[in-house]
Amino acid sequence: MTQTKSGLVETRHLLHHEPPIFEQGAAGRSGASLPTLDVPEVSASTLFGDLHRDAEPSLPEVSEVDVTRHFTRLSRWNYAIDIGMYPLGSCTMKYNPKVNERMARLPGFAGLHPAQAEQTLQGALELMYRLEQVLCEISGFARVTLQPAAGAHGELCGLMMIRAYHQSQGRFPRKVLIPDSAHGTNPASVTLNQMECVPLKTSADGLLSAETVRAAVAQHPGDIAGLMVTNPSTLGIFEEHLAEISEIIHQAGGLVYMDGANFNALLGKVRPGATGVDVMHINLHKTFTTPHGGGGPGSGPVGVVEKLIPFLPTPTVEHKDGVYHLNYNRPQSVGRLRSFFGNFGMHVRAYTYIREMGGVGLTQATEMAVLNAVYLRALLHEEFPPVSDKPSMHEYVTSDKKLKKETSVQTLDIAKRLIDYGFHPPTVYFPLVVPGALMIEPTETESKETLDQFASALLAIAKEAHSEPDRVKHAPHQTALRRLDETKAARQPRLRWMPQG
């Protein structure tokens, strides 16, 4: 990116129009050259009988150069964290340090087979053991399971343990309280565990209040399984009353589940396990720099307090007399939640990051993540007022409320126009409690220059919305394809290529 006098990113592209690979090449063209047949030929129709197909499959007939160029050209249409800022709130696209990749590719890790004998897996088990220890230290929990494959899987695991805990005491309360500022996966995890959601409304300031929780608890006497709360919430603000709320839940016999998806705003500052939270998942792919999205897989370790340890998934990694081993003898466990030992490659990356940063470094990362979000809010608040007066943590949630009143431009238009200015759009229309939401999370690694450019782009769009609204409403103008018909794509999706005519 080059910076111009206007403070905006200048972009120039040479992009090819690229038809599907099925429409390229020529009859008989091939990228492979097979050696001459040196064994007796067998007739496929004799060999396969009526399973033998009548017609040749219609596969692309292309050369190696055709294929290489096709996919390389398509890749140039793409946008990635290594190209520019990715301000998706809630979905935190963090920088993935290159040293993580180097460590994950060490032959002793990359070449392992998960079915190898325990004594030949000592290094890998030691890494998992140490990762668990350090996650316990950071989060304040007694133990952590590394099995869940992602955040929602972590929620499922956490709720299974909550259910198992209640059942071990001869009870099965069903109600789980969930504020409307929660992640959308929370209610699904509840339903999968045969429990029921009780939605809670957040107050005008965006926070969950103790009164709301007290009232909901009173409505379901003896039937409170727990509370699921995201902190900071999806409004990017800190749930100030969580300690009091946790006490209310505990008194009602319930347990407190914290969705730790936004834990990157708390590292080194708050240890949830020491402040009344009983279970929490941690997204290694959001908080601890392992790749997210297409670069995944994810990893969603779950931390628990002492009394939930018996219910952790099996096996656990134990250390005794200098030897690491897998413990399958856990009669109260909720069982195995993932084939083998979870997404081990992500454990290596997260452990690398934690060891490289250290406690001081992780705390600084938290401070920078919050500072960057607060800085953007300060630059943008006049045109894009925050949805809550409470201070922003790691993300800043605003909306199209002001702009929609003054112009005909809406959130979707702003998002599309940002692409022309060289940025990936932020998360839009989420959280659902904010009409026309724009949810911006810069993360700790973005420089002041990048943040300034991003803010300049949004302010330029706000100006355009008044002076030439059609330019914003028909954006993007500079992409390989113009604005797509998202409605038609959802109502009549074309999921595969079909021959013309």
Place this chain on the structure above:
Amino acid sequence: MSKYPADLRYTKDHEWARIDGKRAVIGITDFAVHQLGDITMVEPPKEGESHNRGTPIGTVESVKAVSDIYAPLSGKVVKTNDPLRDQPELLNEDCYDEGWIAELELSNLDESKELMTSEEYALYVKDQG
């Protein structure tokens, strides 16, 4: 047609009810439809099911979001608007007539007094969005 027809009653969750004796046809309001944008899928309630007022009975999905439809009144679902399944755009085109969602046999006629009139609802939504 008015944005909020006077013969209907409205809820805070943006459903409407056309009450006729012991029965009511229900749907979602013009305001709700505009908040959602282009609707891509509707899951109407199931016939024969009984629901308490305020409980989720179906869902509406748009390019922006998925939303629950709440029962504006307690009762049993006696009819649903099946064409909505294949033509969700009916809701964008005409949410008070072709885009109706279900017909209920009401179990508590007193509840209707607690719904908003067209004027009250118009005032209520002025503060929203």
